[in-house]
Amino acid sequence: xxxxxxxxxxxxxxxxxxxxxxxxxxxxxxxxxxxxxxxxxxxxxxxxxxxxxxxxxxxxxxxxxxxxxxxxxxxxxxxxxxxxxxxxxxxxxxxxxxxxxxxxxxxxxxxxxxxxxxxxxxxxxxxxxxxxxxxxxxxxxxxxxxxxxxxxxxxxxxxxxxxxxxxxxxxxxxxxxxxxxxxxxxxxxxxxxxxxxxxxxxxxxxxxxxxxxxxxxxxxxxxxxxxxxxxxxxxxxxxxxxxxxxxxxxxxxxxxxxxxxxxxxxxxxxxxxxxxxxxxxxxxxxxxxxxxxxxxxxxxxxxxxxxxxxxxxxxxxxxxxxxxxxxxxxxxxxxxxxxxxxxxxxxxxxxxxxxxxxxxxxxxxxxxxxxxxxxxxxxxxxxxxxxxxxxxxxxxxxxxxxxxxxxxxxxxxxxxxxxxxxxxxxxxxxxxxxxxxxx
Amino acid sequence: xxxxxxxxxxxxxxxxxxxxxxxxxxxxxxxxxxxxxxxxxxxxxxxxxxxxxxxxxxxxxxxxxxxxxxxxxxxxxxxxxxxxxxxxxxxxxxxxxxxxxxxxxxxxxxxxxxxxxxxxxxxxxxxxxxxxxxxxxxxxxxxxxxxxxxxxxxxxxxxxxxxxxxxxxxxxxxxxxxxxxxxxxxxxxxxxxxxxxxxxxxxxxxxxxxxxxxxxxxxxxxxxxxxxxxxxxxxxxx
Ligand SMILES: Nc1ncnc2c1ncn2[C@@H]1O[C@H](COP(=O)(O)OP(=O)(O)O)[C@@H](O)[C@H]1O
Ligand SMILES: [Mg+2]
Numbered sequence: 001x002x003x004x005x006x007x008x009x010x011x012x013x014x015x016x017x018x019x020x021x022x023x024x025x026x027x028x029x030x031x032x033x034x035x036x037x038x039x040x041x042x043x044x045x046x047x048x049x050x051x052x053x054x055x056x057x058x059x060x061x062x063x064x065x066x067x068x069x070x071x072x073x074x075x076x077x078x079x080x081x082x083x084x085x086x087x088x089x090x091x092x093x094x095x096x097x098x099x100x101x102x103x104x105x106x107x108x109x110x111x112x113x114x115x116x117x118x119x120x121x122x123x124x125x126x127x128x129x130x131x132x133x134x135x136x137x138x139x140x141x142x143x144x145x146x147x148x149x150x151x152x153x154x155x156x157x158x159x160x161x162x163x164x165x166x167x168x169x170x171x172x173x174x175x176x177x178x179x180x181x182x183x184x185x186x187x188x189x190x191x192x193x194x195x196x197x198x199x200x201x202x203x204x205x206x207x208x209x210x211x212x213x214x215x216x217x218x219x220x221x222x223x224x225x226x227x228x229x230x231x232x233x234x235x236x237x238x239x240x241x242x243x244x245x246x247x248x249x250x251x252x253x254x255x256x257x258x259x260x261x262x263x264x265x266x267x268x269x270x271x272x273x274x275x276x277x278x279x280x281x282x283x284x285x286x287x288x289x290x291x292x293x294x295x296x297x298x299x300x301x302x303x304x305x306x307x308x309x310x311x312x313x314x315x316x317x318x319x320x321x322x323x324x325x326x327x328x329x330x331x332x333x334x335x336x337x338x339x340x341x342x343x344x345x346x347x348x349x350x351x352x353x354x355x356x357x358x359x360x361x362x363x364x365x366x367x368x369x370x371x372x373x374x375x376x377x378x379x380x381x382x383x384x385x386x387x388x389x390x391x392x393x394x395x396x397x398x399x400x401x402x403x404x405x406x407x408x409x410x411x412x413x414x415x416x417x418x419x420x421x422x423x424x425x426x427x428x429x430x431x432x433x434x435x436x437x438x439x
Numbered sequence: 440x441x442x443x444x445x446x447x448x449x450x451x452x453x454x455x456x457x458x459x460x461x462x463x464x465x466x467x468x469x470x471x472x473x474x475x476x477x478x479x480x481x482x483x484x485x486x487x488x489x490x491x492x493x494x495x496x497x498x499x500x501x502x503x504x505x506x507x508x509x510x511x512x513x514x515x516x517x518x519x520x521x522x523x524x525x526x527x528x529x530x531x532x533x534x535x536x537x538x539x540x541x542x543x544x545x546x547x548x549x550x551x552x553x554x555x556x557x558x559x560x561x562x563x564x565x566x567x568x569x570x571x572x573x574x575x576x577x578x579x580x581x582x583x584x585x586x587x588x589x590x591x592x593x594x595x596x597x598x599x600x601x602x603x604x605x606x607x608x609x610x611x612x613x614x615x616x617x618x619x620x621x622x623x624x625x626x627x628x629x630x631x632x633x634x635x636x637x638x639x640x641x642x643x644x645x646x647x648x649x650x651x652x653x654x655x656x657x658x659x660x661x662x663x664x665x666x667x668x669x670x671x672x673x674x675x676x677x
Contacts, residue, residue: 303538306531310539313528320488320522321540321590322514428532428568 020066026413027062030392030406031055107423111380118286122279132278136285136350138390140343143289145370145382146296147339152368153377154300155332156312158215161202161222162367165195165337167229167359169344174242174354175235184248188345195341196334198225203333207326210315222364229356241355247277248284248349255280281350288346292339293379299335301429308332309377309429362404369407373414375421384422440499441466441594441626442487447496449486456482458650460496464594469620469627471637471658473671474647480630481523483647484596488513488520501593519592523599523630525583529572533563536571536582540589548591556585559615577608584615594626595619601633609633616640634671638662646671 032055118139125131144166151159172191176182182190202221206214229236236242247254255277299305307328310318318325348354370389374381392406418424442464449457456479464470474480486493487500489510498506505513514520519540528536537556541549557564560581566574571582580600587595597616601609613636619625620640631637638644641658646667654667661667 306535306539309531309535310528313530314526317522317526317528318539319490319510320485320514320520320526321586322511323539324509324511426530426570428535430532430534430538 016067016070019070020063022413022417023066024059024063026410026417027059028055029409029413031058107380107425107427114380114383115290122282126275126279129275129278132275132282134391134394136278136282137394138386139282139285139289140347140350141367141370141386141390142383143285143292143343143346144340144367145374145386146289146292146379147336147343148367149336149371149374149377149379149382150296150299150308150339151332151336152371154305154312155308155329155336156376157329157332158211158218159333159336160215160219160361160364160368161225162218162336162340163359163361163364164202164222164225165198165340166344166347166363167225167356168195168198168337169341170348170354170358171229171236171242171344172341173345173348174245177246177349178242178244184246184345184349188342191345192338192341195344196338199333199335199337200330202337203330207329219361219364222359222361226356226359226361229359236356239356241353241357242348243353245348245352245354247352248281248346250280281346285346285350288342292342295339297379304328304331306429366407369411373411373421375418375423375425377426378421378423379427381421381423440464441468441501442628443497443499444483444487445497445499447483447486447493447498449482449491449493451482451491456491456650457486457493460650460652462645462652464626464628466626467620467624468642469616469629469640471629471631471641471644472647473631473634473637473644473661473667475670476632478647479650480647481598482650484520484598484628484630487518487596514590514592517591517593518596519587519590519594520596521580521583521587521598521600523602525576525579527571527574527579527582527586530570532568533571533574533582534567536586537563537589540586549589552589552591556588559588559618560585577604577611580604580608580612581615584612588619592625594628597627597629599630599632601631601636609636613637613640632671634667635662638667 118135121135122132125135144162147165148159148162151157151162169191172194173182173184173187176187176190177184202218206217209217230239232238255274300309307318307323308331310321310323311325311328311332315325318328347358351358366389370382370385373389374383374385388410389407392410414422440463442462444460444462447457447460448455460483462470462472462483472480472483482491485491487498487505489508493506496506497504500513500516500518503516505516508516528539531539534553537553538549541552562574562578562581563585566578571579574582584597584600600612600616604612616627616629617640620627629637629641638658638661644656644658644661645652646654646661654661654664656664662672
């Protein structure tokens with residue numbers, strides 16, 4: 001059993017250079033297909049052209065940026081350290097407490113910064129449909145990553161079929177809305193609950209399995225759900241999927257063209273713009289993702305959430321300590337699945353159209369990669385990994401067929417470079433214990 | 440009577456690991472179980488928790504038949520195990536490890552018990568927020584014992600607590616065992632290969648061989664028994 005702990009020490013110059021070289025190396029590998037080559041239309045067929053100078057610039061910028069970034073982080077860390085050590089005469093316990101808070105500070109600063117950027121993003125790009133669309137996709141993956149993190153990162157159960165719950169959520173909303181006229185907000189809890197039920201359904205027979213065996217069964221489960229959706233045409237529409245899924249509404253008002261009943265533009269007396277709906281969807285998924293984060297963070301601090309991690313760490317010790325491992329594992333499966341179901345509802349409402357094609361194994365693989373690369377159990381790590389893994393293929397659109405290759409490369413490189421994930425340090429769940437004898 | 444095992448048999452598939460164990464622990468006693476590797480010592484302890492479930496025989500704890508009780512409920516009755524190899528939660532902090540020890544017990548005792556444990560094992564206080572996996576082996580053993588004690592057990596089971604520790608910590612472990620028993624009246628069932636130390640702290644002791652109890656008596660009796668001396672002391676084979 002290995003413990004992954006990063007001691008806080010100031011990196012030396014050579015360490016910094018090494019680190020920056022590693023980053024530049026990744027940039028080079030990723031950059032070759034994305035920047036180094038481009039396709040041009042030559043009289044009806046595509047030809048590949050090379051752009052080495054741009055690639056060199058990109059790699060150089062990455063190298064410099066990485067050094068600057070690590071210096072900046074160091075400065076933030078040192079500043080908050082200075083503030084803390086100003087108060088002397090702390091007992092050993094308080095020093096440890098302070099060390100803890102100091103250790104988490106840069107991360108929480110970055111977290112708040114990220115929220116700020118996410119909230120402000122549409123202000124700067126309110127007319128750029130492409131950016132808002134990608135940002136929305138990133139947020140969906142962040143939410144899915146946080147959901148799967150409960151199962152894989154916290155409870156340590158390797159789940160390769162997570163997309164099944166995403167599908168359950170999406171199809172539940174699609175069917176409830178198109179067949180029974182349910183609204184987004186009514187369908188949301190039902191879809192989440194149904195996904196949770198499927199989570200238990202998967203969890204129950206796999207309780208005794210671990211590692212590889214569990215991975216194989218969950219993989220199969222994901223495929224079963226997908227095949228069910230393909231073949232049960234009466235329910236799911238088969239390979240054609242379900243179309244005309246209503247978009248989410250705000251208190252009964254929808255983003256419809258003017259002079260249509262229930263149009264928000266009419267209600268607010270503003271000019272209609274299709275961008276409004278996109279912006280609304282963006283903020284909606286931002287809200288859902290943030291709620292997911294708060295929920296998971298709160299869960300981690302409850303006895304149940306702590307038990308998830310304890311089961312990941314040592315199941316036998318848990319049993320000896322009277323923890324009902326069955327309940328703990330099932331609850332992790334159920335809650336992870338529920339969060340995936342919520343994301344699925346949003347997905348269906350955003351696309352307006354779903355089919356089994358959206359729920360293939362590669363989706364599960366991407367979500368799992370986000371969790372693993374992010375640093376299992378780290379909330380901020382998931383954000384960074386989602387950004388990298390969703391945006392990279394987006395940048396390298398012309399090379400869509402290399403998407404998986406790119407993916408593999410990124411995974412290998414990150415795993416070699418940072419075996420514990422991008423952010424491997426785990427935030428403790430018990431921070432301060434008030435003790436009577438200390439001020 | 441705190442614990443009474445009568446005619447307990449247990450199997451791992453075809454391996455017949457326990458062959459009719461009769462063993463008892465009185466309130467306030469330290470009872471030691473010695474035996475060679477593979478004799479079934481760990482199995483005896485975990486069979487108390489139903490893993491493996493005994494195929495025949497009976498286990499009475501504190502007047503209640505716990506033979507068929509679900510695993511997670513058995514520790515709620517007041518048995519705590521310090522497992523072989525410590526099995527702390529390495530990536531969780533020391534405080535979290537201790538918290539896990541009380542996960543089902545009355546949480547209002549946490550503060551008081553935490554202080555008691557930190558007084559008993561001062562190393563734990565200064566490292567509260569450190570990942571438990573970064574502790575040394577001896578420190579991890581202290582944590583494992585403290586974690587078990589956090590549930591306020593009536594019976595403490597220790598499975599080879601001195602295994603792989605530096606001499607300083609071996610001494611410390613046996614000191615703690617005596618202190619817990621003497622000052623807190625803790626009833627203890629101790630499994631050890633370190634027979635010399637273990638028999639010295641024991642009121643009574645059993646010798647386990649191939650899943651059977653072959654000898655029992657007071658700690659002193661076994662210490663001076665020629666067969667025991669030959670097999671487990673005097674540099675005898677383990
Ligand atoms: N999980 C298991 N599966 C199968 N056999 C086991 C298992 N655990 C222990 N055994 C076998 O049971 C016997 C007793 O083992 P154990 O109780 O660990 O002995 P000890 O603790 O005295 O070294 C050994 O023969 C061992 O190989
Ligand atoms: Mg053993």
